[in-house]
Amino acid sequence: QSVLTQPPSASGTPGQRVTISCSGTTSNIGRNFVNWYQVLPGTAPKLLIFSNFQRPSGVPDRFSGSKSGTSASLAISGLQSEDEADYYCGAWDDSLNGNVFGTGTKVTVL
Amino acid sequence: QVQLVQSGSELKKPGASVKVSCKASGYTFSRHAMNWVRQAPGQGLEWMGWINTNTGNPAYAQGFTGRFVFSLDTSVSTAYLQITSLKAEDTAVYYCARDLGNPLAGIIDYWGLGTLVTVSS
Numbered sequence: 312q313s314v315l316t317q318p319p320s321a322s323g324t325p326g327q328r329v330t331i332s333c334s335g336t337t338s339n340i341g342r343n344f345v346n347w348y349q350v351l352p353g354t355a356p357k358l359l360i361f362s363n364f365q366r367p368s369g370v371p372d373r374f375s376g377s378k379s380g381t382s383a384s385l386a387i388s389g390l391q392s393e394d395e396a397d398y399y400c401g402a403w404d405d406s407l408n409g410n411v412f413g414t415g416t417k418v419t420v421l
Numbered sequence: 422q423v424q425l426v427q428s429g430s431e432l433k434k435p436g437a438s439v440k441v442s443c444k445a446s447g448y449t450f451s452r453h454a455m456n457w458v459r460q461a462p463g464q465g466l467e468w469m470g471w472i473n474t475n476t477g478n479p480a481y482a483q484g485f486t487g488r489f490v491f492s493l494d495t496s497v498s499t500a501y502l503q504i505t506s507l508k509a510e511d512t513a514v515y516y517c518a519r520d521l522g523n524p525l526a527g528i529i530d531y532w533g534l535g536t537l538v539t540v541s542s
Contacts (some may be wrong), residue, residue, distance in 0.1 A: 313465050313466075315469070339424075343527065344527065346527075346528055346529070347523065348466075348529070354534070355425075355516075355531075355533060355534045356466075356516070356518070356532045357528065357532070357537070358528070358530050358531075360478075361521075361528045361530070362528070367530065374506070399464075399465065399466050401529070402527070403525075403527040407482070408461040408484065408513070409468055409470070409482045409483075410468040410482075410525075410527060411468065412458075412465060412466040412467065412468060413465070414465050415465040417467070
């Protein structure tokens with residue numbers, strides 16, 4: 312069961328900016344870092360953003376993350392066809408004493 | 422480079438058991454905890470828990486106690502997930518996923534490709 316809430320879908324044309332929200336509570340996003348994962352069909356999930364806004368080596372700077380209070384956002388600027396994937400936010404939850412994930416957002420490039 | 426190679430798909434009958442393996446390479450196994458994550462058909466990611474790859478101590482998320490067992494064979498840098506008394510609702514893709522730290526840092530930095538476990542009579 313997902314504890315963090317994301318919109319089920321988002322879309323844009325190539326070159327546009329798309330933003331995905333992730334809503335949580337004080338026990339998870341409010342107190343802990345948020346990470347974002349990209350899941351392309353048939354591939355292993357990939358860490359896209361960690362600690363709210365940090366990008367692992369190799370992740371294009373078109374991807375950016377932010378956090379405010381109990382919500383976080385992932386922005387994809389200059390949308391490309393290869394960005395079509397599912398995106399999940401994740402954070403530690405102090406009440407559950409475990410990792411929690413978002414409901415997932417499917418990004419479609421029109 | 423870091424690799425997590427999981428065992429192949431499994432088809433099991435209800436009541437049977439399954440053991441999924443996850444062989445790690447490209448890093449020091451004991452320096453990174455291993456998470457297990459489930460994705461049921463059409464559903465999102467669900468964290469099952471983790472195992473400390475230094476001590477072998479597992480911790481299970483709510484809903485994954487009793488029938489789910491995490492274990493290690495450190496001699497071959499491999500983590501295992503065993504599920505007993507399989508039910509149809511256990512049908513899912515099971516991922517092993519490396520944590521940035523050990524104990525947990527709460528950041529999963531590498532994932533396996535996943536193992537599909539299908540439970541059907």
